């Protein structure tokens with residue numbers, strides 16, 4: 001499959017707001033992700049990026065606003081229903097099952113025809129091995145996930161997300177904590193996920209080189225608000241972004 005960015009909205013976030021006590025974590029956020037795109041989300045620490053993901057995926061209830069996925073209102077749906085619909089995420093703090101083997105982590109992440117109920121179809125182990133190979137963990141299939149390096153755990157988490165066959169994958173800082181020499185490998189894999197697997201990506205990323213290289217389009221948050229949106233070159237040269245974010249690096 002050759003995936004080309006389109007103008008067809010896959011995810012539409014409209015006027016989304018969320019407060020935690022006196023903190024406004026997301027303030028009237030509006031954004032859109034089109035089918036086939038890789039969209040970046042940047043912003044200083046505490047600007048509301050992870051909260052935005054938590055709202056989109058149903059981890060936290062929204063205060064106000066609407067989230068549409070594939071034209072359907074998913075604002076009040078539970079996380080599992082959103083994942084079943086094809087919207088899957090990874091976490092900033094990786095979530096793998098540390099005492100379970102890599103292959104078992106893959107098995108429990110695989111959906112079945114009727115959702116996530118057991119038993120698994122026979123195809124699952126083939127898919128699991130193919131994806132473990134894709135992330136370079138085929139020789140570690142019987143290792144406990146907790147024995148992997150942090151970077152390898154992030155790659156396992158990526159494979160676990162992919163076995164759910166998302167149409168939209170949300171990645172929260174996929175290169176954070178990864179050895180710099182391995183970052184290019186993650187970058188190349190994410191491009192393959194988009195172009196060859198045909199999966200649309202929404203990526204929070206702290207590494208400017210990575211996101212400028214990866215994203216077709218970028219949104220920048222600051223203090224919970226949408227500060228700027230544009231092509232990587234526009235964002236990189238936007239004085240508001242430089243002031244809010246790049247200038248402080």
Ligand code: ADP
Nearest residue numbers: 020023025043044045046047048049050051052
């Ligand atoms: P980012 O991912 O951009 O670093 P977050 O979305 O994690 O930012 O946080 C945005 C703001 O919301 C911060 O002030 C943070 O302390 C606050 N916040 C996030 N999650 C919670 C929570 N579960 N409870 C209370 N405050 C939270």
Ligand code: MG
Nearest residue numbers: 049050051092
């Ligand atoms: Mg975060």
